[in-house]
Amino acid sequence: MKVLEQISASVINGDAAGTVQLTRQALDAGLSADEILNEGLIAGLSEVGRRMESKTFFIPEVLVAARAMKAAEDVLKPVLVSNCVKPTGRVVLATVEGDVHDIGKNLVKLMLECAGFEVTDLGVNVPAASIIRAVSETRPNIIGLSALLTTTVVRMKEVIEDLKRNDLRSQVKIIVGGAAVTRDYAEQIGADAYSPDCTDAAKRAKELVQTN
Numbered sequence: 559m560k561v562l563e564q565i566s567a568s569v570i571n572g573d574a575a576g577t578v579q580l581t582r583q584a585l586d587a588g589l590s591a592d593e594i595l596n597e598g599l600i601a602g603l604s605e606v607g608r609r610m611e612s613k614t615f616f617i618p619e620v621l622v623a624a625r626a627m628k629a630a631e632d633v634l635k636p637v638l639v640s641n642c643v644k645p646t647g648r649v650v651l652a653t654v655e656g657d658v659h660d661i662g663k664n665l666v667k668l669m670l671e672c673a674g675f676e677v678t679d680l681g682v683n684v685p686a687a688s689i690i691r692a693v694s695e696t697r698p699n700i701i702g703l704s705a706l707l708t709t710t711v712v713r714m715k716e717v718i719e720d721l722k723r724n725d726l727r728s729q730v731k732i733i734v735g736g737a738a739v740t741r742d743y744a745e746q747i748g749a750d751a752y753s754p755d756c757t758d759a760a761k762r763a764k765e766l767v768q769t770n
């Protein structure tokens with residue numbers, strides 16, 4: 559088995575120590591942090607998602623897999639941030655109300671910081687009112703919203719409507735993403751950008767600031 563497949567298998571098995579060790583081994587072998595993240599760690603969690611869907615995995619298995627992924631992320635972080643640039647803008651980032659998934663959001667935060675953004679991370683399960691408050695207080699260039707559940711994706715629309723009601727919409731750009739979000743939905747709710755992954759999110763954020 560190749561090391562990336564071993565990393566995926568290790569995430570699926572929820573073996574945090576093994577995942578960390580294999581991640582180090584892959585870095586030492588010259589694989590890029592991006593490859594390890596996407597083709598090893600995220601690939602593993604995607605399989606966990608499929609097993610969850612087919613009801614062969616349940617919450618305890620998913621939690622240990624997520625923990626293994628997070629442990630390996632700490633090994634990758636210093637490598638991912640080694641080429642970071644100076645601050646260029648501010649972002650308020652949140653996983654929307656009702657949703658506690660934060661692995662993807664945290665990767666988006668990392669990539670945004672790497673691209674030079676100062677990120678105010680409001681965490682998970684964040685009500686629209688808290689986002690509006692953070693926007694009024696920190697005056698960000700961008701709001702980043704993440705949602706992984708089909709039941710919580712609708713919260714993004716509420717945030718945009720609340721921004722309009724509070725006369726704040728024209729002052730910020732909005733990027734949305736997460737497994738439950740589509741480009742069509744982003745357009746439909748009037749977001750400024752949709753992003754399928756964390757690297758792309760940082761690219762979109764830079765473009766949005768430049769066109770501001």
Ligand code: B1M
Binds near residue numbers: 702
């Ligand atoms: Co949950 N879960 N989960 N879960 N979980 C999913 C999302 C699911 C697809 C699994 C499945 O059934 N196949 C399913 C949703 C189904 C649906 O709505 N259509 C699901 C479900 C049902 C649930 C519960 C309801 C289960 C239950 O309780 N019965 C429950 C909900 C809790 C809640 O939020 N209220 C639940 C709970 C959990 C755990 C807590 C156990 C755990 C989360 C741990 C944590 O995040 N700290 C968990 C996990 C781990 C998953 C899966 C397996 C993996 C998610 C993940 O971290 N992926 C997931 C299956 C899947 O997605 N395939 C699943 C890796 C991560 C890097 O990807 O977050 O998509 P992702 O981020 C990507 C992109 O989407 C993008 O960048 C990242 C990669 O570069 N991105 C953005 C993300 N945010 C972005 C924002 C942007 C731009 C890009 O701009 C701002």
